[in-house]
Amino acid sequence: MLSSLAYLGFRSPNSDQWRTFAPDILGCMLGEDGEDGSVRVRIDDAEWRIQIHPGETDEVAYFGWAVSEEGMLPAFAERLRAAGLTVHTGDRGLAEKRSVDQLIWFEDPWAFRHEVVWGQVVEPSSFRPGRPVSGFVTGKQGLGHAVLLLPDVEAGHAFFTEVMGFRLSDKIARPDGTQSHFYHCNGRHHSLALAQVPGAVGLNHIMLQLHNIDDVGTALDLCRARGVPLRKELGRHTNDQMISFYLTTPSSFHLEYGFGALDVDDDWVPATYRRASTWGHKMTDDPAGRTPGILRRTEAVGA
Numbered sequence: 001m002l003s004s005l006a007y008l009g010f011r012s013p014n015s016d017q018w019r020t021f022a023p024d025i026l027g028c029m030l031g032e033d034g035e036d037g038s039v040r041v042r043i044d045d046a047e048w049r050i051q052i053h054p055g056e057t058d059e060v061a062y063f064g065w066a067v068s069e070e071g072m073l074p075a076f077a078e079r080l081r082a083a084g085l086t087v088h089t090g091d092r093g094l095a096e097k098r099s100v101d102q103l104i105w106f107e108d109p110w111a112f113r114h115e116v117v118w119g120q121v122v123e124p125s126s127f128r129p130g131r132p133v134s135g136f137v138t139g140k141q142g143l144g145h146a147v148l149l150l151p152d153v154e155a156g157h158a159f160f161t162e163v164m165g166f167r168l169s170d171k172i173a174r175p176d177g178t179q180s181h182f183y184h185c186n187g188r189h190h191s192l193a194l195a196q197v198p199g200a201v202g203l204n205h206i207m208l209q210l211h212n213i214d215d216v217g218t219a220l221d222l223c224r225a226r227g228v229p230l231r232k233e234l235g236r237h238t239n240d241q242m243i244s245f246y247l248t249t250p251s252s253f254h255l256e257y258g259f260g261a262l263d264v265d266d267d268w269v270p271a272t273y274r275r276a277s278t279w280g281h282k283m284t285d286d287p288a289g290r291t292p293g294i295l296r297r298t299e300a301v302g303a
C-alpha cells in the first residue's frame with residue numbers, strides 16, 4: 001500500500017552545516033527554509049526531500065511514506081489501529097510544514113515517528129543540482145533508502161511486513177550470526193533495511209542514488225579534498241548490486257552515495273547472502289567515520 005519513501009526529517013545541532021554540505025558535496029539543492037529555520041534539501045522537483053531541523057542532539061525526527069491514492073490514507077489508518085497503534089491525523093498546518101496535501105502519523109514500537117502522506121508538493125523543472133551531477137534516481141522509487149538499527153530484527157520484520165506492508169527483498173545472514181533484512185515497496189530494491197544492534201535503536205544510514213557513476217567518483221574526490229569523513233570505501237553490494245561509498249554527514253548518521261542498483265518487480269524472489277559486498281566497502285580508519293549512526297539505548301524507549 002505504501003508507494004515510496006517521500007521524505008526524511010532529522011533534528012541536529014549542526015543543521016546549518018547542511019547549507020554547504022548538501023549542495024557542495026552531495027550535489028543537492030537547498031529549498032526555502034522551514035519556519036523553525038530548518039534546512040530543506042532537494043534532490044528533484046519535490047519541494048524538499050530531507051529536512052534538518054535545529055535541535056540539541058542528533059535525532060531522527062520522522063519518516064515520510066507516500067501512498068499513491070487519497071483514499072488509501074483512511075484505509076492505512078484503519079490497518080494501523082487494528083494493530084493497536086495510536087494514529088493521529090495531521091492538520092492543515094502540519095501538512096503545510098511537510099509540503100503535502102494530507103497526512104496521518106503514528107509512532108512505531110521503537111518510538112520512530114512515521115508519517116503516511118498523500119499529494120507531495122512538486123514544482124516541475126525547478127531542480128538545479130548544487131554541483132555538476134547528472135541527478136538523482138527518484139520518481140516512483142522515492143528518495144532512496146533508510147537503514148534502521150533495531151535490537152531484534154525478527155520483531156522488526158513482523159512489524160514492517162505485516163503492519164506496514166513492506167515486501168522482503170532479501171537477507172544478509174553473516175557467518176557471525178548477524179542479520180540484515182531489506183524491504184521494497186516499489187521498484188527500488190530496498191526503501192527500508194533493518195540491521196540488528198543488541199540493546200539499541202537507531203538509524204545507520206540513508207542512501208541517495210545518482211544517475212551516473214562519475215557523480216559517485218567526483219563525490220569521493222570531493223570528500224577526500226574537503227576532509228569529509230568516509231565510513232566505507234567504494235564497493236559493490238551483493239544484493240542490490242549498487243556501486244557506492246559511505247560518508248559521514250554533519251548529523252551523526254551516514255549517507256550511502258551510489259549508482260547502478262538493480263530494480264525489483266512482482267516476480268522478485270528473495271535470496272540470502274553471506275556478505276554485504278562483492279568487492280570493496282572496506283571500513284575506513286577515520287574515527288569520525290566509525291560511529292554507528294544515530295543511536296539510543298532501548299532502555300530509554302522501553303523496547
Ligand SMILES: [Fe+2]
Nearest residue numbers: 145147207256
Ligand atoms: Fe544502503
